[in-house]
Amino acid sequence: MKKPPRTQRTDGEATYNRILEAAGELLASTGFAETTNKMIAARAEVDLASINYHFRNRDGLYQAVLIEAHRRLVDVDALGRLAASGLPARDKLRKLIEFIIDGTAAHQEWPMRVLGRELMSPSSHMRVLQEIEVAPKLAIILDILSDITSIPADDPALFRCLPSIAAPCAMLLVIGRVPSLFANRVFDMSKEVLVDHLYSFAIGGLEAIGKKYDEANGFKHARTGEMS
Structure with missing residues (x-):
């Protein structure tokens, strides 16, 4: 956002x-x-x-x-308001993806490119970014993912979900660095189409991991029915 x-x-x-x-x-x-x-x-x-x-x-x-670049793409205050809202966890995830898509719009070109460069070739300054901006945002996001999957926020099984959710969004930063046939086609899509695609990709994986976690831990309820 x-x-x-x-x-x-x-x-x-x-x-x-x-x-x-x-x-x-x-x-x-x-x-x-x-x-x-x-x-x-x-x-x-x-x-x-x-x-x-x-x-x-x-x-x-x-x-x-x-x-500043990270703040403009995803603001921790906006995430906090989203977490405190009465929306279902799945709707919070969709809103989170909307924030990221809004942040990677054309008017945010330099933040996108600066972060893209740092992602492609991390420097020692990444640690400062992680401590100040990334860590508090991850805590909020993990709580949302925990609500969706019923996996505790501190469980390694939930941490493994983060790259699967974050990687497609991070790719928007990378491909947004320079104009290309691929980047042009992605950013020519409507916001609604792109958000729906990324959300469907994310929620499908989270549902599958949540169900597998339940089975491994002996839970009896049917997750698919719960989450529909």
Whole structure:
């Protein structure tokens, strides 16, 4: 789900946002290794001292860009509101997929490309992203998947479901990096068609894993009937 940059209530916040946006655009197009603070400062129309003041150094700026990119694609506050809603767990999963599709829309090009680059070639900065943005979101998502499958949120069987749910969505980040025949065809689909496909793929796997888990643990109820 798209969330606008922080409100620019002071000159400092305006400068912070301008640097962050400029850095995101450059990192998306040229990558971390080829993007210098001097390039970012020129694009943001600030001096190098401003970058150091707001982000400490080049690593701090890159980490801030990764965090902002992830926040724009899936916002933890939006996930929290979804988790607290009265929707059935299956509907929460569909809404989650809608958030991701909204986040990977064309207007989110640089966040998508920055994260795509990091996924394809993870750096040491991935750990910071995981701790600050990914971990709290995963906790919410695991609770939703647990409600769907009846597998406890801390059970390894549920953790194994995460890559199966996340991988198709992550591929949207990867293929969204550059125009291609495949990417164009995927993003030419309507949002409804793409969401329905990803949801059907995810829920089918979760139902199968939930049923297998029940059988392995001696549960007697019929999951398919429960979940219909």
